Amino acid sequence: MEYADQAPHVGASTLFLVTPRVPYRWLPLTEDFAGYSCLFDDAFLLPARSGVVLAELPIFQPGAYPVWEVAEADCVAIEAIFQKMAHELGSGYAYKHDLLRTYLWELIHLVQKLQPAPAPLATHSAAERVAAQFTELLEQQFPRHSPQPPLRLRTATDYAHQLAVHVNHLNRVLKETTGHTTTALISRRLTQEAKLLLKQTAWSISEIADSLGFADVAHFCTFFKRHAAQTPGDFRRLAVFGL
Template identity: 50%
Template sequence: MTTISINEFYREIFDDKCELTELFFSEQNNNNIGHFNVFNIAEMNSACKGKLVMPYNRRTYYKISLINGHNWVEYADKEIEIKEKGILFASPRIPYRYTPQNENQSGYFCIFTADFMHKSKTALHLDSLPIFSSQSDFVFQINDEQFDAIEQIFLKMSSEIDSDYAFKYDLLRNYVTELIHTGQKLKPIEGTKGKHNATSRISSLFIELLERQFPIESIQQELQLRTAKQYAENLRVHVNHLNKVLKEVTGKTTTEIISSRITQEAKILLKQTDWNVSEIANCLGFDEVAHFSNFFKKQTNQSPLHFREN
């Protein structure tokens, strides 16, 4: 799993031959207002065949999709089927895979960055909203009437983004806010738990998330995730479930895997840098050098200084 930026989204969806590639290089990207864009799904399917499958990646942008078609969404240990009409609210907090099940797809989606919404005088703090919470079930089934009402908002977006109205981005932010509040009133689709796929997915996501903490390349760098609970929260699963999955796949507990990787990095830093033990301890997330020394000795049966000397 990789982390997809807004730029990489365009490269992932559109290739050099696709006429829609130029959509990214619009006025907003040069005016320091963040990024926003809106797309017609049917038109994209026609222009960029077969590229609407969203691989299992974490993204740096937000996305709201109004969906008319049969699709599967996978995230954490859940698999959700959108049988016909639905709306999806994706955030950077939750990696997911989106897979159309047929070619008859229509609807709209918009993508936007946090800084786009923060430019508003009444800015929404996106990560504090329930719909973008790491605990949110973010896929909703909707009926025909709800679909038509939400579609009108997207049609307004599509019309406004092509206009020359001086305050169109303020208006677009209002439309995004309306979509968010509409979504927060909806009831999420109940997901099913696909044991085999979910187990391999969660374990690989955990390893990828763990490895992204490394290497430590400067004394200003510090591990962002240190505990099993922190990893579970980022992966949107219960810590006991994460531990069960990793034990099943690797034979080790979550804490044992984390500790082993931190020890490995500690050895590298002790061997290959001239940083003192206190600096290394701080980089690896230990508040006190004594805590680091005790941890290292428990893992290796020798102190950090003794390891460095030998």
């Protein structure tokens, strides 16, 4: 499978979670495979009574790794949940969707427990809040679904203005919390998206450059070669055709 700019191998007893925020593509290596899938949208999963919001869980955060190798005991538990969901989906029970919602939350929490994240702190520093807001703002611009309109935010100054902070302050905060400058983080995300568009769309290089907010193809090619160590055309030929 391909997920963002990664290509993790999915073997037996593997769980795979994706969100619409990150493009993915399933590439089966054999026809001899079986499993379960469950597709749902935000409207189906209302906030839990506890106040948990799906998008705030660590397993659905930008950068979270989507593939889990599942131990046999956990695999049995996960399969049982899917079987209950499949059975209920075909039933005539009037409140089956409430029950399905409960099963789905059970599945999500089971997965969350497989790789528990540190408990969130009761308070966050101002720097952490700004860094989190920057990351959210950056991810909101992706994935790209059309060459037009181009990216609204492209530079460190654009993000600083949107966050109502000085560009030097934003850079200092991100360097402190992530170890990278604002420009480096933006460039890394742009490179990731450019690779995806080159691999998974038929857009011309000019259209990709426009979509990502570059002034012209030459600037995009220079940027891509600097960060990917090859031209966009060479990357596409190798990724798509193996040439």
